[in-house]
Amino acid sequence: MSFTETLRDKAAFFVSKRNLHKVMNSEEIEDVLESIRNYSGRGFYDKIRLAQIEEELYNLCRRVIEHKPRIITEIGTWNGGTFYVWTRINPQAEKIISIDLPSGQFGGGYDEKRIKFFREFASDRKNTELYFIRGDSKSKETTDKLSAILQKDKIDFLYIDGDHTYEGIKKDFYIYLNFMSEKGLIGFHDINTYKEGYGVVKFWNEIKSRYRHEEFIREGSRVMGNGLIYLNS
Numbered sequence: 001m002s003f004t005e006t007l008r009d010k011a012a013f014f015v016s017k018r019n020l021h022k023v024m025n026s027e028e029i030e031d032v033l034e035s036i037r038n039y040s041g042r043g044f045y046d047k048i049r050l051a052q053i054e055e056e057l058y059n060l061c062r063r064v065i066e067h068k069p070r071i072i073t074e075i076g077t078w079n080g081g082t083f084y085v086w087t088r089i090n091p092q093a094e095k096i097i098s099i100d101l102p103s104g105q106f107g108g109g110y111d112e113k114r115i116k117f118f119r120e121f122a123s124d125r126k127n128t129e130l131y132f133i134r135g136d137s138k139s140k141e142t143t144d145k146l147s148a149i150l151q152k153d154k155i156d157f158l159y160i161d162g163d164h165t166y167e168g169i170k171k172d173f174y175i176y177l178n179f180m181s182e183k184g185l186i187g188f189h190d191i192n193t194y195k196e197g198y199g200v201v202k203f204w205n206e207i208k209s210r211y212r213h214e215e216f217i218r219e220g221s222r223v224m225g226n227g228l229i230y231l232n233s
Contacts, residue, residue, distance in 0.1 A: 013126075044111070049078065073179070074158075083096070156184050160187065192222065
C-alpha cells in the first residue's frame, strides 16, 4: 500500500469507526439489525453486509439470546454481518471467535486489515474478547489456534456458514462437535438453499432427527434458512 493509499485508508477508518459507534446503541435484536441498515462507512469499511433473510435471523437470534452463550464461534464470517450481530446481542459473551478462509469458495475471506474494523464491534465491552483465525476451518493449524484461544473453555454457540459442500459441512460439524459444551447450540445457515454445489440441505436433513432442533425458514422461500440443534437437551 502506497503512502497516499495508507492515508486514505486511515481517514476512511476514522470516519467509519465514528459512524459505527453512533449506531451501536442497543442490544435488542431489532435495533441491532436496524443499525446494520443505518451504518454508512467509507472506503474499505463502507458497509456491514448481512447475507441473511432478516426474519429467519431474528428468530434464530431469539434462541441464542435465551441460551446466554459465554463462548461463541462462527465459521464463515465474510463481511462481518452475523459476526456483528452475535457481538451486539450477547453482552455477556467473553470470547467471540471468527474462523474464515481467505478466498473461500462461498464468499469467505475478509482482508486482514478489516480485522481492526471488526474489533470495533465490541469496543464498548470490557468483558468481551474478539479473536480472528484466517484459515481453513478443517485444518489442524486452525483447530490448534482455536484450542489455544479456548484453553479450558467450551463453545456454547457455534454458527456454521463456511464450506457449503456436503463433505465440507459434514467435516466442520464433526470436528467442532469436539469443542462444544454439553448443552451447546449449533446453528447452520443455508439449510433451505437448493443450488448446485450446496450440500447443507442434505446434511441438515441427515442429522436433525438426532437432536432437538428448530428450523427458521421464511414461508414459501427456497433459499437461505437457518437451522439450530440443541446438544444433550
